[in-house]
Amino acid sequence: MFSGGSLVLQLSYLLLVLAVVTSRKWPRLFIALSALVVLTHAIGWTGDVATMGWMALLLACCVVVLGRDLIADRRARFSTDEEAMLASFLLGVPRHSARHLIDGGVWLNGTVGDELTCEGDPVERIAWLASGEALVLSDGRQVATCKPGDLVGEASILTGEAATATVRLAGPARFWCMPAQTLRTYLDTDPQLGALLERNFARAVRNKLHASNRTIAAAGGVA
Numbered sequence: 722m723f724s725g726g727s728l729v730l731q732l733s734y735l736l737l738v739l740a741v742v743t744s745r746k747w748p749r750l751f752i753a754l755s756a757l758v759v760l761t762h763a764i765g766w767t768g769d770v771a772t773m774g775w776m777a778l779l780l781a782c783c784v785v786v787l788g789r790d791l792i793a794d795r796r797a798r799f800s801t802d803e804e805a806m807l808a809s810f811l812l813g814v815p816r817h818s819a820r821h822l823i824d825g826g827v828w829l830n831g832t833v834g835d836e837l838t839c840e841g842d843p844v845e846r847i848a849w850l851a852s853g854e855a856l857v858l859s860d861g862r863q864v865a866t867c868k869p870g871d872l873v874g875e876a877s878i879l880t881g882e883a884a885t886a887t888v889r890l891a892g893p894a895r896f897w898c899m900p901a902q903t904l905r906t907y908l909d910t911d912p913q914l915g916a917l918l919e920r921n922f923a924r925a926v927r928n929k930l931h932a933s934n935r936t937i938a939a940a941g942g943v944a
Contacts, residue, residue: 753783793817826899853894
């Protein structure tokens with residue numbers, strides 16, 4: 722059987738494991754709690770001054786970083802369209818990180834016929850439709866429709882390959898876009914943010930494949 726002090730240490734180890742396996746939002750919190758538990762163990766059981774000092778320092782650092790992020794999240798402000806982005810491909814991204822990412826792109830207004838991607842060409846930017854629709858064309862044939870809330874170009878961002886289809890606006894539209902290289906920099910420099918975005922991109926790709934299959938089936942299948 723574990724003694725009381727040993728059980729306290731086991732709890733600290735469990736919290737460290739949770740810090741490793743949880744998403745971006747929680748690791749520092751679990752690390753702070755683990756440091757607090759070890760500090761309590763040192764004060765109540767071992768009296769180890771060195772451990773007390775290191776754990777107090779680790780706890781203080783975590784509190785400072787968590788407090789900074791909390792303040793940044795509370796200060797972040799978003800328009801109605803940007804809030805919709807948070808609920809779609811930025812789902813799970815901390816608000817202050819999302820604010821920084823959105824500010825790295827631009828909002829544009831498009832008209833009928835504007836191309837967001839061209840089949841066979843490199844994808845120069847990723848786009849997110851806030852309003853309007855776009856036609857997805859493969860070999861000149863419509864295979865899907867992009868609607869408000871849909872991403873354009875995310876599949877090629879993930880693979881680095883050329884566009885698999887042409888995406889052309891069906892009418893007036895408003896969309897947010899970011900250069901592909903800028904987005905790849907975000908993915909490379911912040912692994913946790915990159916993992917969240919890649920997961921959301923992969924979900925968007927799956928949804929598009931399902932929609933494309935339904936469109937092709939409704940048109941009588943592939944000729």
